[in-house]
Amino acid sequence: QVQLVESGGGSVQAGGSLRLSCAASGYTDSRICMSWFRQGPGKERVRIAAIDSDGAAVTRASVKDRFTVSKDNAKSTAYLYMNTLKPEDTATYYCAARNLGACTAYMSASAYDYWGQGSQVTVSD
Numbered sequence: 001q002v003q004l005v006e007s008g009g010g011s012v013q014a015g016g017s018l019r020l021s022c023a024a025s026g027y028t029d030s031r032i033c034m035s036w037f038r039q040g041p042g043k044e045r046v047r048i049a050a051i052d053s054d055g056a057a058v059t060r061a062s063v064k065d066r067f068t069v070s071k072d073n074a075k076s077t078a079y080l081y082m083n084t085l086k087p088e089d090t091a092t093y094y095c096a097a098r099n100l101g102a103c104t105a106y107m108s109a110s111a112y113d114y115w116g117q118g119s120q121v122t123v124s125d
Helices: none
Strands: 003-007 010-013 018-025 034-039 046-051 057-059 067-072 077-082 091-097 119-124
Touching: 003 091, 018 034, 018 091, 018 119, 034 077, 046 067, 046 077, 057 067, 077 091
Parallel strands: 010 119
Antiparallel strands: 003 018, 018 077, 034 046, 034 091, 046 057, 067 077, 091 119
């Protein structure tokens, strides 16, 4: 049974930083890819970043200058570093993984097979 366990969410003031972690277990192949999504109140879930097993990564243009995705294959853990946070970054953040294919190629939440439990990120003025 594949499980994704997130950690690292919280509340910060604008301009602050947070790091989200997503640890995967139950995969037979450590070369998994992962994506990060976020969903604000009343909004759709959108992909923020993705990283493949070979290290290829993409980041949403609106956060590209502030967010960075990375992955430790040995630990089967992905990270989302979020800097210079803004109130509009307030959302629930989810990591997601797929059984097949490169995560960087799939933006839609419906393309993902496994999800983390979600991490609340709240940014105050």
